[in-house]
Amino acid sequence: MKRLRKMLLVAGIFILGGLLGACSSSKTQSTWNEDKANNTITWGVKADTRLFGLMDVGTGQIKGFDIDVAKAVTKKILGAKGKAKFVQVTSKTRIPLLKNGNINAIIATMTITPDREKIVDFSKVYFAAGQSLLVKKGSSIKNVKDLNKAGTTVLAVKGSTSAVNIKKSAPNAKVLELEDYAQAFTALKSGQGQALTTDNGILFGIASENPGYHVVGGTFTNEPYGIAVDQGQTELKNKINKALSEMRKDGTYQKLLQKWFGNVAGFNLKEASQQ
Amino acid sequence: MISVFQQHGQELLTGLENTILCSVIALFFSLIIGSTVAIFEVLPSKFLRIIGKIYIEVFRNIPLLVIGMFFYVVVPQYVFPMDGFTAGTIGLTLYTSSFIAETVRAGIQAVDGGQMEGARANGLSFMQAMWHIVLPQAFKYVIPPLGNQFINLVKNSSVLAFVAGFDLMYQGDMIASATFDTFNTYIAVGILYLIITLPLSYYMRYLEKKLA
Amino acid sequence: MPVIEFKKVEKYYGKFHALKNINLQVEKGEVVVVIGPSGSGKSTLIRTINGLEEIEEGQLLVNGYDLADKKTDLNQIRKDVGMVFQHFNLYDNKTVLENIMLAPKLVLKRNEAENKETALKLLESVGVSDKTASYPKQLSGGQKQRVAIARSLAMKPKALLFDEPTSALDPEMIDDVLNVMKAIAKEGMTMVVVTHEMGFAREVADRVVFMDNGEILENAQADEFFEAPKEERAKQFLSKIIKH
Numbered sequence: 001m002k003r004l005r006k007m008l009l010v011a012g013i014f015i016l017g018g019l020l021g022a023c024s025s026s027k028t029q030s031t032w033n034e035d036k037a038n039n040t041i042t043w044g045v046k047a048d049t050r051l052f053g054l055m056d057v058g059t060g061q062i063k064g065f066d067i068d069v070a071k072a073v074t075k076k077i078l079g080a081k082g083k084a085k086f087v088q089v090t091s092k093t094r095i096p097l098l099k100n101g102n103i104n105a106i107i108a109t110m111t112i113t114p115d116r117e118k119i120v121d122f123s124k125v126y127f128a129a130g131q132s133l134l135v136k137k138g139s140s141i142k143n144v145k146d147l148n149k150a151g152t153t154v155l156a157v158k159g160s161t162s163a164v165n166i167k168k169s170a171p172n173a174k175v176l177e178l179e180d181y182a183q184a185f186t187a188l189k190s191g192q193g194q195a196l197t198t199d200n201g202i203l204f205g206i207a208s209e210n211p212g213y214h215v216v217g218g219t220f221t222n223e224p225y226g227i228a229v230d231q232g233q234t235e236l237k238n239k240i241n242k243a244l245s246e247m248r249k250d251g252t253y254q255k256l257l258q259k260w261f262g263n264v265a266g267f268n269l270k271e272a273s274q275q
Numbered sequence: 276m277i278s279v280f281q282q283h284g285q286e287l288l289t290g291l292e293n294t295i296l297c298s299v300i301a302l303f304f305s306l307i308i309g310s311t312v313a314i315f316e317v318l319p320s321k322f323l324r325i326i327g328k329i330y331i332e333v334f335r336n337i338p339l340l341v342i343g344m345f346f347y348v349v350v351p352q353y354v355f356p357m358d359g360f361t362a363g364t365i366g367l368t369l370y371t372s373s374f375i376a377e378t379v380r381a382g383i384q385a386v387d388g389g390q391m392e393g394a395r396a397n398g399l400s401f402m403q404a405m406w407h408i409v410l411p412q413a414f415k416y417v418i419p420p421l422g423n424q425f426i427n428l429v430k431n432s433s434v435l436a437f438v439a440g441f442d443l444m445y446q447g448d449m450i451a452s453a454t455f456d457t458f459n460t461y462i463a464v465g466i467l468y469l470i471i472t473l474p475l476s477y478y479m480r481y482l483e484k485k486l487a
Numbered sequence: 488m489p490v491i492e493f494k495k496v497e498k499y500y501g502k503f504h505a506l507k508n509i510n511l512q513v514e515k516g517e518v519v520v521v522i523g524p525s526g527s528g529k530s531t532l533i534r535t536i537n538g539l540e541e542i543e544e545g546q547l548l549v550n551g552y553d554l555a556d557k558k559t560d561l562n563q564i565r566k567d568v569g570m571v572f573q574h575f576n577l578y579d580n581k582t583v584l585e586n587i588m589l590a591p592k593l594v595l596k597r598n599e600a601e602n603k604e605t606a607l608k609l610l611e612s613v614g615v616s617d618k619t620a621s622y623p624k625q626l627s628g629g630q631k632q633r634v635a636i637a638r639s640l641a642m643k644p645k646a647l648l649f650d651e652p653t654s655a656l657d658p659e660m661i662d663d664v665l666n667v668m669k670a671i672a673k674e675g676m677t678m679v680v681v682t683h684e685m686g687f688a689r690e691v692a693d694r695v696v697f698m699d700n701g702e703i704l705e706n707a708q709a710d711e712f713f714e715a716p717k718e719e720r721a722k723q724f725l726s727k728i729i730k731h
Contacts, residue, residue, distance in 0.1 A: 092448060096457045119455050159452030176359065176439035177449065183344075183437075190352035192359070192439075393576025393635075396537055398566045398594040398642055407589060411580045 031104045032235040039082055043070045044089035044103035048180040050205030051260050052109050055088070062086055065201075065260040066107045069126055072252050073107075073227070076243035090180050091159035095120065098230055105236065106228040109202060111161045121233065122226035123240045126253075128274040129199035130219025131162050134188070134206060141195050143217030147173045155184045155193035162198040165221050181206065188213075199223045201272065204264045215266065248275075279463040283450045290446030291467050293360065297432045297442060298471070301367040302425060308368065309375025314405060316380045327376070334373035339434050342366040347438040359438035371428045378420045382413035415486050422479030426472050443467055488551065490515050490646050490677045491536055496545035498531060498701075505531045507701045509545070513646070518678045520688040520709070523698035524724060529681045532698065533648050536679065537561075537568045550645060566594055569639030573651040575631040577623040577638070583610065584619040587638045595642065602641075609637040613667050629660030633667055646677040653684060685728060689713055697721045 035041050045066050046053035053064040067086065074084040087103050094106045098120060111129070112122045135141050147154055148170040156163035158177040167175055176193055178184040185206055188196045196203070203215045227244075229236050247253040254273070261267050280287065315327030334342065343366035351357055357365075386409050394404035414421075436444035447464035451457045491513040498506035506528050513519050521529045534540040535547060538554055538561040547554040549564050578586050587606040591597040597605070610616045613633040615626075623631055632652055639647055649668065653661045665687050672678055672691045682688065688695060688709065695712040697705040697720075704718045716722050 092452055095455055099457075116455075158448050164453070177445075178439055179437055183348075186348045187439075190348040190350075191356055192347065192351060387579075389572065389574055389576040390578065392539060393572060394578065394590075395561075396539065396565060396570035396572075396576075397590040397638060398562060399590055400562055403593050407593070408578050408580065 030235060031230065031233045032239065035078070035104055035236065039078055040085050041070075041074050041078065041082070042085045042087060042102075042104045043074075044094050044097055044106040044108055045070065045086050046090070046108045047088040048090070048182045049109055049202050050209060051201060051264070052205070054205075062088070065127070065256060066109065068256045068259070069247075069253075070105075070107045072247055072256065073240055073243040076246055077239045091157050092179070094159075094228075098228060101230075104229065104233075105240065109199060109225060110228055111199070111223040112226040113161055116228070119231060120228040121231055121237050122228055123237055124244055125224040125226055125275050126244055127201065127225040128272050129201045129223040129225055130271075131165055131197060131221040131223055132200040132203050132215050132219050133217050134185075134196040134198075134203040134213055135194065135216055136188075137212055137214055139194065139216075141216065144169050144220045147195060149173065152195075153193035155187050155196045157181055157184050157198060160198060161221075161223065166197050169220060185210070199225075201261070201267075204261075204267050208264060276459040276462050279450065279454075279456065279459050283446075283454075283460075286446045286450060287443070287463065287467060289441060290443035290464075291471075293435065293441050294429070294432050294443040294468075295471060297360065297364045297367065297435060297440070298429045300364050301371060301428055301432065304368045305372035305375050305428070308372035310379050310410070312372065312376035313379035313383060316376070317383050319401070331373045331376050334369045335377070337370075339366060339370045339431055340437060342370055343434045343438050359440040360435060360442075363432070363435040363438045363440040363442075367428065367432055367434060370431070371424060374424050374427075375421065378417050378424060379413060381420075382415075382417035383409055385416045386412045418479070418486060419483050422476070422483070425479070426475055429472050429475065430468065489513055489548075490517075490550060491679065492546075492548040494546040494548070496535070496542050496547055498535065498540065498542050505701050506535070506542070509703060511696065511703060511706065513677060513679060515645075515677055516675045517693045518672050518676075518680065518691050519694045519696060520692040521679065521681045521696045521698060522683070522685075522688065522724070527698040528701040529698050530650055531701075533570075533650050533679055533681050536646075536648055537565050537570055539570075562594070566642060567645045568648060569642055569644040569646070570648040570650065571632070571635050571639055571652050573654050575623070575628075575635045575655075577631055577635055579623050582620050582622055583615065583626070583634050586623070586634060587641045590638070591641050605641055606637070609640050610634070612670070613637045614663065627660060628656045629663045632656065632660075632664045636664075636667055636671070640671070644676075646679070647671065649678065649680040649682065651681050651683070653682065683728060685713075685725075697724070699724075 045062055047055040047062050049064065051064055052066045053062050055062050071084045074082045087097065089097055089103070089106065089108050094108050094110065097103050098106055112125065133141065133144065141147060150172050152173045154166050154170065154173050154175050156166060156175055156177050157180060163175060163177050166173070176187070178187055181198065181202060184196055187193060200215060200219055207213050207215055227240050257269055257273055261269055261272065312327045312330050315323045318324055343363045346357065346362035346365050347359055350362070390408050390412065391404050394408045395401070399407070432442060433444035435442035436448055439445065443464055447460050451460040454460065489512040493509045493511040496506055496509040509532065521532060523529050531540055535542050535554065536549060542555055545555065550567055552559050552564055554564070578589065581589060584606055587609060588602045591602050591605070607616065607619070610619060613636055615630050615633050618626060618630060626634065652668070653664050656664065665684060668687070669691055692709040695707060695709050696703055697718065699720050705712065705716060705721050716725060
């Protein structure tokens with residue numbers, strides 16, 4: 001018994017120590033100064049999301065709209081020799097990775113929300129998405145109202161706004177949250193749920209590769225995507241905003257949008273480029 | 276950290292319940308399956324020995340996550356539907372039983388061969404000798420390593436988080452992404468795991484002493 | 488019909504020829520002692536009788552069942568042929584009484600009351616009735632071996648095999664065990680005994696079988712054998728062992 005108490009004491013001290021350590025390590029340096037010195041910006045990007053950020057298994061490179069925007073922004077900020085480094089993130093890991101300094105900015109299909117604005121700073125909107133539903137062709141589910149029944153299960157991805165939104169829009173449905181889009185879609189295919197919900201751009205990407213599935217019901221939320229930097233990194237944020245404005249002015253932005261979404265059936269380019 | 280318990284106590288409790296439930300079910304069945312496979316491995320029949328060996332090598336050498344995902348996405352698609360909790364628990368059971376089989380087999384082989392020989396010469400069948408004489412002695416040898424397996428099992432039940440099994444880890448993920456307070460959430464989750472595993476670890480040590 | 492009958496039995500361990508052309512009959516009520524130098528195949532011979540060792544060629548009939556036939560149910564033979572080992576092989580996880588009662592309960596389905604009565608009587612007859620609740624590791628070697636004999640007798644066997652039953656015992660305990668064996672022999676039990684105890688062989692055995700290099704070299708009436716062994720190797724073996 002005496003030994004047990006001693007053990008618990010030691011465990012307690014460790015935990016306490018960890019807490020204090022975490023509190024005191026809040027950083028004050030400017031990310032922008034570091035990036036300028038290294039001539040590199042490290043971006044957190046998705047690698048499992050078609051059209052936005054998807055790992056090409058053959059080359060090991062991540063490709064997508066987010067990646068191209070990040071590269072263009074990097075060049076605008078650091079000049080033609082500036083380097084963009086990419087770190088794979090998920091909805092679950094992106095904020096912790098930004099907070100602990102592993103990445104300098106997030107461009108990973110991240111919706112600007114008031115909750116998130118409390119802990120990170122967002123750039124201007126670079127993509128105007130809206131949440132929608134992906135179902136198997138022939139499914140009885142046509143829109144979000146059809147989901148709001150006991151016994152229906154909706155699949156979402158951990159840490160995404162769509163998981164939170166769907167609980168509000170269809171409170172009677174059961175929501176299962178999975179690690180990433182690939183897993184969530186596989187779960188949909190194996191019948192673990194009747195619909196997969198997330199932003200329309202992502203769903204169109206999945207549907208374009210899987211002809212048995214389609215996007216239904218239009219968008220039922222507004223999901224403006226922004227680039228996130230850690231709180232207080234105002235200099236970097238301003239540089240990014242300036243770069244985004246320039247891209248829209250010189251046509252780079254429209255070219256990228258056309259490159260990735262021009263051929264996606266049912267996708268509204270105009271809507272997506274709203275600011 | 277206290278605030279995590281205060282504000283998300285209900286979610287954490289649900290997670291704790293599911294983690295314990297999954298662990299108890301998996302423990303029960305992996306002991307049965309593991310011991311059966313271990314007996315297969317020491318059977319005179321070469322065919323059953325090979326079956327036992329294949330079982331162990333397959334489930335011991337595939338990551339638990341892969342087995343869990345297999346039951347979550349592949350089996351429902353082609354065989355019969357099952358939810359994440361069921362899929363994860365089945366995966367955990369199969370995975371753990373392969374380790375338990377290896378442990379129990381070693382225990383059986385540590386029992387002096389004269390015990391089996393004496394029992395057979397006394398007229399007992401192989402299974403009778405196994406059940407009444409060899410296994411009770413083997414379990415004494417395997418309690419320490421088995422205790423480690425049980426603790427690993429509890430920790431490995433976090434595989435449920437990846438198949439939406441509503442366990443402690445899954446709830447932790449939910450809370451962390453809702454509050455963005457990753458640090459304190461996972462500390463809280465870690466403490467709850469300790470609440471399950473520490474008593475188990477002490478009980479095993481006590482049992483070991485008692486039987487020695 | 489003999490209780491045990493070997494007909495041209497051959498046994499190999501891989502390439503090693505362990506038993507060569509064994510022909511032997513043991514009649515009902517007969518006590519046969521098998522002697523010979525170590526490594527001569529005595530233990531192998533006795534272990535084939537209840538199927539602990541398989542034979543490769545020939546026929547081995549025990550109570551009419553052929554052990555060479557794969558279809559023969561070994562459990563059936565073992566029910567009728569008890570065995571006592573050099574290292575006792577008592578069940579370490581069972582008490583003395585449980586050791587004796589287990590096989591009659593599981594194999595013969597003997598009812599509890601009768602089983603216990605038989606067991607206690609047997610323990611008394613072998614002189615360990617004060618140890619019923621002890622575990623094997625709490626007994627001396629001699630006590631262990633007498634319990635092991637009682638365990639075999641509890642199955643009411645038609646024959647008993649003894650594989651060097653006194654070789655692992657301290658000298659002062661050997662006589663206790665031999666006396667029990669003599670008493671069993673007097674009651675008319677068919678016995679095959681592998682031993683180095685020449686005194687016992689001289690007193691109790693009906694026949695002596697001398698083995699060397701996996702062969703039976705001599706198979707004679709006990710008194711004839713001890714008076715004038717025919718084989719040179721048997722003579723040498725006897726002279727060595729009696730000097731000790």
